[in-house]
Amino acid sequence: MAGVLYWERGPSGPEMASQIFLLALLTVLLFFFARKKIWSAYFLLLVTLLGYSLYLWIKPPLPSSLVWMYSALTTLAAFLYVSVNEKELQNFKKGFQSAVTENHPARRILFLIFPFWVATAVFARTSKQIDPPLSLRIIHPEPPSQIEITPPPTGEAYSAPRGRSAGGGVKGKSMDLAALENPFRKLEKEDPQQFLESVLQGKHLYYKNCFFCHGDNLEGKGHFANAFNPLPANFQDVGTIAMLQESFVFWRVAKGGPGLPDSSHPWSSAMPQWENMLSEDEMWKVLLYIYNATGHAPRTWELASEKK
Numbered sequence: 001m002a003g004v005l006y007w008e009r010g011p012s013g014p015e016m017a018s019q020i021f022l023l024a025l026l027t028v029l030l031f032f033f034a035r036k037k038i039w040s041a042y043f044l045l046l047v048t049l050l051g052y053s054l055y056l057w058i059k060p061p062l063p064s065s066l067v068w069m070y071s072a073l074t075t076l077a078a079f080l081y082v083s084v085n086e087k088e089l090q091n092f093k094k095g096f097q098s099a100v101t102e103n104h105p106a107r108r109i110l111f112l113i114f115p116f117w118v119a120t121a122v123f124a125r126t127s128k129q130i131d132p133p134l135s136l137r138i139i140h141p142e143p144p145s146q147i148e149i150t151p152p153p154t155g156e157a158y159s160a161p162r163g164r165s166a167g168g169g170v171k172g173k174s175m176d177l178a179a180l181e182n183p184f185r186k187l188e189k190e191d192p193q194q195f196l197e198s199v200l201q202g203k204h205l206y207y208k209n210c211f212f213c214h215g216d217n218l219e220g221k222g223h224f225a226n227a228f229n230p231l232p233a234n235f236q237d238v239g240t241i242a243m244l245q246e247s248f249v250f251w252r253v254a255k256g257g258p259g260l261p262d263s264s265h266p267w268s269s270a271m272p273q274w275e276n277m278l279s280e281d282e283m284w285k286v287l288l289y290i291y292n293a294t295g296h297a298p299r300t301w302e303l304a305s306e307k308k
Helices: 013-035 039-057 064-082 086-101 105-126 192-209 246-255 280-294
Strands: 146-149 173-176
Touching: 013 039, 013 086, 013 105, 039 064, 039 086, 064 086, 086 105, 146 246, 192 280, 246 280
Parallel strands: none
Antiparallel strands: 146 173
16 A cells, blocks of 8 residues: 555656545544544554655655555554454454444545545556656766866865866866876885875865765765766766776866866766866875775776787
């Protein structure tokens, strides 16, 4: 029964109508139990009514597995309560019997609501869902051969510097993306202690700037994640940073969504241009932490000598 109250894309008109009729049906039944002072049955219907009300208004919707589990446990507990002995079980049945047999105005309301609930529930489950059309999106856009990175001015963090456009702006430091390497990566072998300190600095920067979207576990489930479509990248997924060169990830972090070239369209990304907010070294240190925390190693360019 509780599954009726779960929806993936939000309630449609028929779904909402069926749930409202169901709540009305339970409310009228509640009248018969309360009038007969059959408190065990009254308790069962009250718990069910409160449970349905809770599911109906929660947004975003709960996972269906959680709804079914909670509903099953609640119904089982309530049924055990009213069937503790034979006398209690018979009293529980009296509420339903009185609703069917007694000539009371509430009975006519009950019989009026029931067919409407069945009709709307069947229509909601069998009606065709109209899904929005698919939109094209490039997940890993083709990078340019050269990029320009301009350090953010001191004191203007989290705002675009004057004279800069959304796509890059004034001329900065030119970099060859194919030959670009993380300057702190070599410390992993040359000076492990210094490398660890750089990773910790990157962790501090990540939690200061990135985790609100990409999450505490780097799974793209941060506090603000559900506000974006598409969702922020899941770095734990082997289809993201694990299959990319570190220079590519640096370019995506630095330029974000607004800084992608025209050749990368159509694109859809809420990633800001971090070159406007973080220094070059800070962005590299964040990447150190992201790769280190997920257990992935940056993909490297295949050299001609390695193919032989």
